[in-house]
Amino acid sequence: MSSTRYSILALALATLFSASSAISFYIWKKNLIEWDSKMKELQKSLNSALEKCAAERQGRIRAQQALRKAVVAQPQAKSENLDIPSYPMAPIGIVQSCFSTRNGTPRQPLLVPLARACLVFDSTRVPPASLEGLEEYSHCWIIYVFHLNTDLEKLWKHPSKSKFKAKVRVPRLKGGRLGVFATRSPHRPCPIGLTVAKVEAVQGNMLLLSGVDLVDGTPVLDIKPYLPYCDSIEGAVVPNWVMEKKSLYSSPDELKSLVKQALSWDIRSVSQRNRPHNNLLKIGSGDASDNASDLDDSQDGEASGELIYHLILDGMDFSYKIDGNGNVMVKEVHISSAISFGNEKRCNFLMWKDKLK
Known part of the structure; x- marks a missing residue:
């Protein structure tokens, strides 16, 4: 009796095992079919995407080839020696700078470290991914357009009618031409500028820069990272007139502190301080010629009616004004015309740096 029970139990277990195995096999086969179907769909989707990318690439290549043919085929300015086609370029971004006008904008980059600007890229042409990795560099080159040149429209639309000057006046040569x-000089056959700036931050399609010498609204054509190993040339030679004058101060910050200390005191003469502010405005606009003899060499007037004072320190001419409340505002800084460049006998900071602490 017991053996019969064991036989029935064994048969039941075998039947149950066979049924579970059959069910497992059925589920596995069903999943395998589904996975195979999904793999085929994914492969089909991938092939479709690759074909689409290849078609788009071929389309871009054909468009570029057509553009080059159209550029070469269009009428070009006649040249005796060269047959040079023109190449249309559009800005990729616009500079939002702290300098609203050309007046007061530094003539060279990095002279004013706190001068900040935001370069906003055209998102339709420059996706944010284009800026990935730029934040790892400390500085970058910026290629831009001198968009405030007065002859810009004539130069581009009617180049044959533009009066290009082969020589320009150089401020450091006291008006001499080169x-x-x-x-x-911004007035060039192709009004394109090159500058370098410090990369402060990258956010989306915007680039925050400092040490800029760009006026607000400047169109940008391209940017490139600054590479010290090839962009900084050891032993580069420049003419003597380019070299900065010898200074008794070790850095621009130290010279700036000197200016602040000097202008913190009212250095005007007694007659200048006692003259009412309204009269100063009249003198500045040329309406009070009778009092013109009271003006000395440290001040002059502008057409805007402001009276501008001059402070010459360490060979730099600082133009500043004082409002009715006595607030001092520096308007412009440039090298004084009284400087004699290349004077080897003039004292400088390097001669005294071991003595100064």
């Missing part, structure tokens, strides 16, 4: 390609 070939435009030996200077950094």
